[in-house]
Amino acid sequence: MMIKPKYHVFICDGTKCNGKKEGICANRGSKNIFDKLEQLIISNNLSEYVLISSCGCFRNHISERGPNMVIYPEGTWYGGVTLLALEEIVKSHFMYGKVVDKYLLID
Template sequence: MIQPKYHVFICTSCRVNGQQKGFCHSKGAVDLVQRFMEEIDDRGLSDDVMITNTGCFGICEKGPVVVVYPEAVWYGNVTDDDVERIFDEHFEGGTPVKDLQI
């Protein structure tokens, strides 16, 4: 079993019935998941970073919401443009991106 260094949870507003609708979904969270996965592939970090899409975290006004474990770092209003910074600074640099944290 792979033991990733980081486990990333991204709210895609997934409902129990499998439908995706809601604030994070309407703000492009599904595309954000894809962007994270592409960055993992581009950087060869498939053993270090694992992505899981989730249901609502309950702070929709901060969405899309991304949570990174094991540090329990919460990022809000994440855009495609922020993904590279998260990889550069947090996953590869070891320091969470302060201005994105909630």
């Protein structure tokens, strides 16, 4: 049986309602963000605790801060996520449960 993950991360892949991947997150490298987070989860042995899914655009006014992601169950929204930001988020948020304030999109 699969263990229920502690965190479920949704990373916007920039897909708009018309089905086209033309959102800001896509233009700013959301695919690289997804791939890098997946690598970090594996290399830090967090695969049983953190599940990652891609999703479509959250909303237009949120897109401007992309690449964006949201972490459940607590509903932490991060924006302007860079490869460096991911390393901080993995080490702080996923390993110690501490939100990284400087990347908060909505608090």
